[in-house]
Ligand SMILES: *[C@@H]1O[C@H](CO)[C@@H](O)[C@H](O)[C@H]1NC(C)=O
């Protein structure tokens with residue numbers, strides 16, 4: 001075959017390839033990515049992003065980037081191409097499209113320590129199922145009766161242990177409270193029992209590793225945490241076997257028991273799945289709530305009027321109950337604490353217990369003219385919205401009254 005003929009024969013393929021490259025190129029440049037800096041290879045801008053800063057601020061990194069690029073910018077964080085959002089509208093959009101356009105995507109090291117069945121790691125149907133199991137356990141009228149009673153009991157337990165004229169870290173006391181509460185609800189463990197104290201000790205070691213760099217080397221916090229993790233899992237498994245034994249003997253009314261019993265009865269999860277679920281709920285419930293409580297104790301002394309108003313609200317309810325001859329707090333009492341609710345909301349806003357979330361785009365997404373390509377990480381920074389002066393008047397100020405009558409943000413957060 002002469003050379004020329006050869007070329008003619010190949011021509012269509014060459015043309016197709018050529019077109020193909022043009023299209024790919026087009027596709028690549030078609031994206032209108034947000035502005036931003038990808039930083040160094042591999043580590044990107046992760047170190048700057050993770051530099052510690054006060055909970056009531058957004059930190060230097062965010063501040064600089066927002067003023068340079070705006071509230072939506074791109075970066076390279078945790079080893080991945082990322083779009084960071086400090087935009088209230090985009091954050092809302094991300095959370096409303098969970099499972100459709102975006103899904104959870106935590107760094108792999110989280111799965112190593114919390115377990116591959118942890119809700120932080122799972123996505124899709126399995127995530128939904130785990131979530132449903134936990135929510136069903138809570139909403140099962142349990143919240144109103146059982147949980148409220150337990151909260152009161154555990155609060156009194158901690159308060160009564162305080163000695164007069166004694167100084168102690170509020171955060172430790174808050175942790176004691178939430179740990180006891182979670183241990184009761186998850187595995188029916190009594191506070192102060194040697195077994196509970198032992199678990200608490202392991203749990204503290206475990207927590208140190210969760211928040212440390214994931215280096216599995218001798219002597220690191222991470223390695224110790226992995227050891228604590230297996231001790232805790234063995235412990236939970238022991239509790240599980242005990243429960244199954246009792247169930248077989250017909251001695252335990254599992255349905256009304258604790259989360260462990262609930263999961264055994266109402267789900268088909270494997271042992272491994274149950275262990276990871278229990279461990280991650282213990283972690284999630286304990287960490288967030290205890291920090292929020294400690295922050296309320298930190299913010300309130302700076303605002304004596306709020307303390308006064310809280311006291312009035314609580315004493316009023318106590319007086320009314322006394323007249324009725326009631327002792328325990330009930331759901332109606334809780335509903336009456338309107339100002340208390342404002343204090344809680346303001347603490348969560350200013351305290352920013354969870355500052356940002358890890359998500360990943362499941363499809364190419366376009367928002368306000370910017371593109372987020374499929375597979376990119378997305379970090380909705382909730383804290384930046386909470387501290388945005390366009391949305392909250394004097395955002396650095398602890399002002400529970402801003403939540404009264406819902407006057408705030410109502411007309412300002414852009415609707416989608
Ligand atoms: C568990 O599996 C059984 C049989 O496969 C099924 O009938 C039951 O509905 C499942 N239960 C739950 C809670 O998924």
Ligand SMILES: *[C@@H]1O[C@H](CO)[C@@H](O)[C@H](O)[C@H]1NC(C)=O
Pocket residue numbers: 338341342345403404406
């Ligand atoms: C507190 O915040 C929640 C969630 O944003 C809101 O639904 C609730 O109405 C707020 N409560 C008060 C008293 O403002």
